[in-house]
């Protein structure tokens with residue numbers, strides 16, 4: 070079977086919400102300290118933030134950033150992170166067995182977000198705290214003044230409210246590792262109560278209830294059903310989290326990870342719609358895919374994990390995966406999966422942003438650099454504008470150990486109705502062969518290729534590291550040509566490609 074697809078603006082899936090290109094900063098390892106914040110660094114600004122990191126984050130094109138966790142948030146007291154720095158307590162961070170100094174808190178992070186041009190998305194602690202503390206944080210953050218907590222924010226140097234729109238009702242509450250882990254029934258009740266309380270302050274907040282930590286949790290599916298049965302009328306989103314890694318040298322299955330992500334999204338949508346049907350509701354719940362990435366999690370459990378009652382380091386090196394070319398191809402494919410479901414996935418957060426399973430790495434006192442995954446994210450964020458389009462892809466298939474028979478290729482297109490610009494994102498999962506793809510673009514006249522780039526390398530394990538920060542980058546794909554209403558483009562083995570036309 071030859072590889073063919075069609076780009077036609079009439080095949081729109083839905084508008085692409087910019088929040089699809091969000092990320093995640095957790096107080097974990099060297100994400101904040103020695104990552105975005107390093108007062109002694111030669112590029113540090115007056116607030117101690119690394120300018121080289123600010124520049125890389127700005128170039129990545131990140132919309133909303135979820136903060137401050139993650140597992141961290143389930144033991145977090147937000148009050149520790151505001152007020153004079155010298156009075157802020159040092160605390161045990163049980164999630165990552167570290168010491169949290171609270172040097173960077175809500176005010177500092179919001180100021181950093183202004184520098185990188187991103188929006189704040191806050192998670193509240195529903196693990197070891199409850200509705201009242203969530204209300205307190207909302208009052209502190211969003212009320213202009215005239216109350217104890219809003220006046221405290223003003224006294225702490227921020228006259229204007231933070232005006233946080235997106236709020237996560239806890240984190241991964243289905244996970245036995247989570248501080249305050251609950252049953253779906255117990256969590257559904259506290260999430261509903263907290264959501265109602267937050268809406269009494271501001272009915273227009275956008276609220277995210279916790280879905281499953283992965284589609285492979287034993288409670289997956291039932292968790293979503295029970296939690297949404299409690300919270301359907303109270304929330305706007307249910308979260309999905311998914312991490313993928315190559316296991317046991319099975320590259321074929323790893324390259325097909327997006328097949329799993331597609332299935333995950335479609336299953337959660339079906340479950341949410343089922344709950345809506347039972348309730349006789351016309352409302353739709355969207356997905357906030359607020360943690361996704363490639364993550365070699367087995368390495369964390371095997372090597373990195375910190376233990377010892379007298380051992381609570383500050384900003385240890387944790388989850389510092391170096392991403393290969395193959396990892397970046399899978400990563401680019403995960404972005405294709407998100408775009409293919411843009412009608413229901415209207416928010417997503419790449420987990421995470423700096424040093425911790427991140428597209429950006431730093432060395433204390435030294436350079437900051439782009440990992441391989443930086444390239445598909447930055448390019449997709451820049452080019453995927455307007456509506457996501459279904460492309461009716463015809464592709465050869467191959468057989469994987471984990472997912473059975475899967476397409477060799479995957480693709481999604483976007484179309485901007487305002488400018489007429491079109492973008493096409495593709496992956497080739499074939500480990501040996503290039504594939505030429507023929508694209509019918511006859512529905513639009515006069516399009517020419519304005520940019521065509523691929524991420525691939527003869528060495529699929531190549532990565533950017535401290536010792537060679539620019540080993541891997543995007544390569545121009547000169548094969549992309551338009552003739553007689555057809556675009557053809559050749560995809561190298563194990564590659565991710567973006568083509569833009571206007």
Ligand code: AHR
Nearest residue numbers: 095139140141240241420
């Ligand atoms: O992103 C790393 C961790 O993965 C987060 O803290 C947690 O929510 C998830 O399990």
